[in-house]
């Protein structure tokens with residue numbers, strides 16, 4: 392039986408959305424490491440994902456997704472080990488689209504429909520991009536007159552200055568509003584997990600410590616967001632210099648897919664990047 396599933400991918404700029412899709416596209420084509428989901432057959436336009444897969448294999452950073460070339464609807468026909476077939480549809484949008492939604496309080500009708508109709512949301516957070524809130528007690532003491540003058544000069548830029556968790560909670564509130572409270576599976580993916588794994592082991596713990604407001608919001612709305620947390624290193628390390636990329640490739644010559652690291656809710660590690668997607672489509676079928 393074929394199930395149609397639609398997932399929505401949400402995340403601010405540089406959250407790791409496209410990097411995840413590039414590792415996913417590569418993983419689905421290789422046969423060396425077992426994955427929960429397999430490519431069943433080609434469907435739709437595969438060129439975008441095929442290009443991402445090539446980029447991943449070469450350990451090259453993906454290009455940032457501009458609003459002009461964002462993908463509103465990619466599709467994959469996948470099957471799991473029990474031979475359930477899933478037609479999974481998802482977008483690869485630019486983080487700027489979500490920033491605009493946050494600042495302008497507006498959303499395109501087609502995007503709103505994708506959010507309303509989807510069964511699962513993958514929300515990406517890059518630990519290296521988190522803007523943390525500043526406590527009033529941490530601000531430097533300034534004479535009142537000077538502070539007022541400075542505030543007139545320095546214009547606040549909400550997308551740069553507002554804490555990441557505030558922006559994400561606002562976007563999730565929009566999701567709740569659009570879906571009129573309909574339950575939705577929410578998969579929170581901490582990307583670039585290779586940059587945090589030395590001192591954090593459990594992805595949910597990372598969220599509760601680094602993004603406590605977001606974590607409280609999710610806990611408060613458990614009846615609406617059925618949430619799972621994953622740590623994912625789609626690249627396996629940094630691609631910042633050609634030497635770093637070459638090292639990653641040479642360390643995993645036989646099984647390149649083992650560069651990928653996925654840490655589940657319990658802190659268990661694997662190389663299966665299809666797990667978060669499988670959970671998003673499977674949680675729905677269990678309901």
Ligand SMILES: Nc1nc2c(ncn2[C@@H]2O[C@H](COP(=O)(O)OP(=O)(O)OP(=O)(O)O)[C@@H](O)[C@H]2O)c(=O)[nH]1
Pocket residue numbers: 402403404405406407408409410411452453454455456457484485486487515517582583584585586623624625626627628629630
């Ligand atoms: N170290 C490390 N960096 C990563 C990993 N995955 C992504 N990054 C880095 O995170 C940055 C952003 O990644 P993208 O995948 O382009 O993020 P995005 O969410 O698609 O961003 P937009 O297209 O701007 O919305 C890039 O500099 C990546 O190299 C990883 O597994 N490890």
Ligand SMILES: [Mg+2]
Pocket residue numbers: 408409410454455456483484485486
């Ligand atoms: Mg992108």
